[in-house]
Amino acid sequence: MSLLHPYYIIALIYMLFFSIQEVFVKKVDKKWFWILGVYLxxxxxxxxxxxxxxGSYKGIYIYSDTKEYGSIILKALHIKSSEEVEIEWLYALINKILLNVFNAPFYVVTLVIAIFAIFFKIEYTDDNTFYPFTYTLFMFIPNFFIGESGQIRQNLGTFVIYFAIRYIKERNLWKYLFWVFIATGIHNVCYIFLPMYWLVKLRLNKFLMLGLIIGAIFASPFEIYKVFGSFLNNIASDSILVEGFNGYVDESVQRLNGGFGVPEAIMAILTFFLFTFDKPMEEKYPYYEYHKVFAVFGICMYFIFRNNPIFSSRLAGAFIGFSYIIIPNAMYVVSQNTKRLIYGFIIFLVIFNFILFSSFKNITAGKFTIDQYKNYLLP
Known part of the structure; x- marks a missing residue:
């Protein structure tokens, strides 16, 4: 077992302190959340x-400067050009401007992407839960390491599309389409969110939810997603990043051939919260019905794509990341005693994820340990 660098421990303690405040005392001023954001x-x-x-993203940085501005703009307009641009247009444009115009070192790229990602993360979290510190604490491990400190392109695109969910709530189609355009310009996995503007209007009762989830579980071994062919491959795969992505994966926890592991346990937990607190959440939590649709679709997608580690993490994971917000939100609609039980369970999961993440090769492969982590600003 390896130990995370103290910088991450400080973030965890900070979030825990304000998490207790917002759950059991009173709502915490948003400025403290912004302070956390700056630190992250x-x-x-x-x-x-x-x-x-x-290293993979550093290679993309150099690659982006080899493409012409015209080719990048044509890709944004979905017009084929003589020069192939193999990454999303907006991410390529950001990289090219930073290198071609400012001749910026690579850490400026990671800094700019982190600024945007944390901004959108704070905004969507504040929009969708009364417990932003608790939700962020709950999601910190491993999401912060796989997202903001790992697959920064999909991470930013996903946070942009999460932010855009506010326009689904407002039923403002043009603003939603604009942000879908921006998000897909960063990572094309965000295309799968486009139908959600209309699908959130589905009314899912417990019987229908159960039928959809059981159907997805039974469909899992048949790999029905293969009928979509190269379409899904184009959305989810990034050959240049496969090696880096695999650095996060411990083979012993891949649940192939019907096995059961941590992801299945998380799906079971999310399903439990969906069914147990469905009625009070519908009555008391704003836009819970929208959250529920995202959660059910995410669970179903996970099981349908389960035999493909890339699809089940990138496609289903994009939905599941937003769906997790249901778990802390349940505390808003229950009694004080039940709230304490849910909060205790959330803290248990945080500790469990901390131990699990520290026990696998994830922490050392990513250089997140006390002896490996380095920062250009912090000592």
Whole structure:
């Protein structure tokens, strides 16, 4: 077992302190959440060769400057050009401007991407839960290491599309389409969110939810996603990042051939919260019905794509990341005693994830340990 660098421990303690405040005392002023955001930008954005994907993204940085501005703009307009641009247009444009115009070192890229990602993360979290510190604490391990400190492109694109969910709530189609355009310009996995503007209007009762989830579980061995062919491959795969992505994966926890592991346990927990607190959440929590649709689709997608580690993490994971917000939100609609039980369970999961993450090769492969982590600003 390896020990996380103290910078991460400080973030965990800070979140825990304000988490207790917001759950059991009173709502915490948003400025304290922004302070956390600035700190997370520093430890993620100014990291020095930290994260299994670091080298891959450095290669993308150099690659982006080999493409012409015209080719990048044509890709944004979905017009084929003589020069192939193999990454999303907006991410390529950001990289090219930073290198071509400012001749910026690579850590400026990670810093800029972290600033945008944390901004959108804070905004969508504040929009969708009364317990932002608790939710962020709950999601910190391993998401912060796989996201802000790892697959920064998908991470930013996903946070942009999470932010855009506010326009689904407002039923403002044009603003939602604009942010889908921006998000897909960073990572094309965000295309799968496009139908959600209409699908959130589905009314899912417990019987329908159960039928969809059981159907997805039974469909899992048949790998029905293969009928979509190269379409899903184009959305989810990044050959240049596969090696880095695999740095996060411990083979012993891949649940192949019907096995059961941590992801299945998390799906079971999310399903339990969906069914147990469905009625009070519908009555008391704003837009819970929308959250529920995202959660059910995420669970179903996970099981459908379960035999493909890339699809089940990138496609289903994009939905599941937003769906987890249901777990801390349940505390808003229950009695004080039940709230304490849920909170205790959340803290248990935080500790469990901390131990699990520290026990596998994830922590050393990513250089997140006390002896490996380096930062351009912090000592």
């Amino acid at each position: 930008v520093i430890i993620a954005g100014l990291r020095d060769s930290v994260g299994p994907d670091y």
